[in-house]
Amino acid sequence: MRGVVDPASISTEMIQMLAPDGSFVGDGDFEIDLKEEDLRQIYRHMVLARRADQEGTNLQRQGELGVYTPLLGQEAAQVGSAYALSERDWIFPSYRELAVAMYRGIDPSSVMHLFRGTVHGGDWDAREHRFAYYSVPIATQMLHAVGFARAAQIEKSNIVAITYFGDGATSEGDFHEACNYGGVWKVPVVFFCQNNQYAISVPLSKQTAAPTISAKALGYGMPGYRVDGNDVLAVYAVARETIRRAREGGGPSLIEAVTFRRGPHSTADDPTRYRTKEELAAWEAKDPIARFQTYCKNEGVLDDDFIKSCDDEGAQIATNIRASIVGAGPRPAIDLFNNVYEEMPETLRREYKQYEEEQSAREGDE
Ligand SMILES: Cc1ncc(C[n+]2csc(CCOP(=O)(O)OP(=O)(O)O)c2C)c(N)n1
CATH class of the missing domain: 1.10.287 (Helix Hairpins)
Structure with a gap:
């Protein structure tokens, strides 16, 4: 109808390159420019992050960390988006982005020390890694990213900022303020929402009446992309497009990566109280690493030796984390x-x- 914006007309489809069984389905609107070595590195980063993340949960269960916020299931969303950034771009995370931190060369032990309370805020060098400190207050990091990107715009530095947040964060005033300012000033920022279906125990259906999270972009005059967040190639392709757009002065974008947090919200949470075994099993069947491994094997890009070398490297990282954390005293x-x-x-x-x-x-x- 003339003069009406109808939520029913919003597309709820997802951009996808790989089906859950690992077969390539492609998406005509997006190109993939990755070489075989890129595919191997993307696989490697997902495997290493998963192993380090598991060690975080183990250490908390053994009383060595006060709390831990697992990312299990969100590896593709994190690695796919990080891989699309240039080294000079800046990252503003929430508290679950271990895969992005590791991708940027941060020792995962530094992140774990934060959860042990041996250090306040984090002890990595934010400037060196261009990775800001974890933000626990929901959505605040979005404002930091927008402020940073506005400065980058004024300085004509050609740097893009990306900020990570969850579906729950989109209900915060800070989300609105960040998107509004970003849209008005056309700042070079990418708003990357990992829609992992729950904000602690609150399901998406109780979080928002919007047809999709990506649809919220319209209110701020920016494009919204809804992508299969367990498909690392699709996430990479969409992130690359939005980062390019931001760098060329086209302004911000909102990406909704549809995924699932398979572990608890944090180790202080018991997800069996608010979600079913069936729901979890359905998402386990869409595992981002297994899907990408199948694809890469079919393409002849991954062999058993490389897969083993990634597993061995992950085991060594876990050992190193443990050595750094167990028994560490306060700074x-x-x-x-x-x-x-x-x-x-x-x-x-x-x-x-x-x-x-x-x-x-x-x-x-x-
Ligand atoms: C401003 C603020 N309000 C409330 C909280 C308590 N809290 C911690 S995590 C969380 C849910 C966040 O959910 P979401 O944004 O979907 O991110 P996810 O944890 O799923 O990655 C809440 C309400 C907080 N940390 N900060």
């Missing part, structure tokens, strides 16, 4: 003073001095 409290300001203000300097004096008096007493 010196003085770090709290050192890592806040580039130049310490006078008030803090006084507290620093006081802390040092009290500390040496305490040591004198012992």
Whole structure:
């Protein structure tokens, strides 16, 4: 009808390249420019992330981490999107992006220390890896990404920012503010939603009345893409397109990667209380790594030796994480003073001095 935007007319189809059985279905609107070595590296990164992630859960269950937020099932969404970035682009994650962190060369132990509480905020070098610190307050990182991208735009630096968030985050005011500002100013940012179907125990159907998350893009004057988030090739293709668009001055995009969080929300959560075995089994059958492995084997890109070398590398990473985490003590409290300001203000300097004096008096007493 004239003058009406009808939610019923919004497409709920997903962009897909690989069917769940690993056969190539392609999508005429998107091209894949990946060489065989790229395909192997994408496979490798997904396998390594899954193994490191498993170690996070194991360590929490053994009492070595306070809490952990597993990414099991979301490997394709994370690796496919990260692979499409240039090295100079910046990443603004939430608290589940271990695969993206590892892809950017961050030692997964650094992420685990955050969950052990040995370090506050994270101890990787955000500038070196162009990977900002984890954001636990939902959707706040979206604003950081938009602010950063606006600065990149003013400086004409040709840098794109991508920000990761969940389906629940799209109900936050910060989501609206970030998308609105991004759309108005056409900033070079990609809003990457991992729609993993639940915000802790809240299912998508209770989260939003929108026909899709991607449809929300319309309200901000940007394109919205709905992609099979367990299909690493489709995620890569869509991310590449939106990153290119942002870099060329075309403004932001919203990607909805449709996936499933197969583990608990965090290790403090019991998902059996709000979802069924059947639902989980249906998503296990759409496993992103198995699907891509089948495709790559059929293409003659992956052989058993390479698959084994990835598994061995994953096992070594898990051993290294364990060695770094088990029994690790707290970092010196003085770090709290050192890592806040580039130049310490006078008030803090006084507290620093006081802390040092009290500390040496305490040591004198012992
Ligand atoms: C501002 C804010 N409100 C509430 C919370 C508590 N909380 C932690 S995770 C979460 C659900 C987030 O779900 P979603 O955005 O879908 O991301 P997912 O965890 O599924 O990746 C909530 C409500 C929080 N961390 N921050």
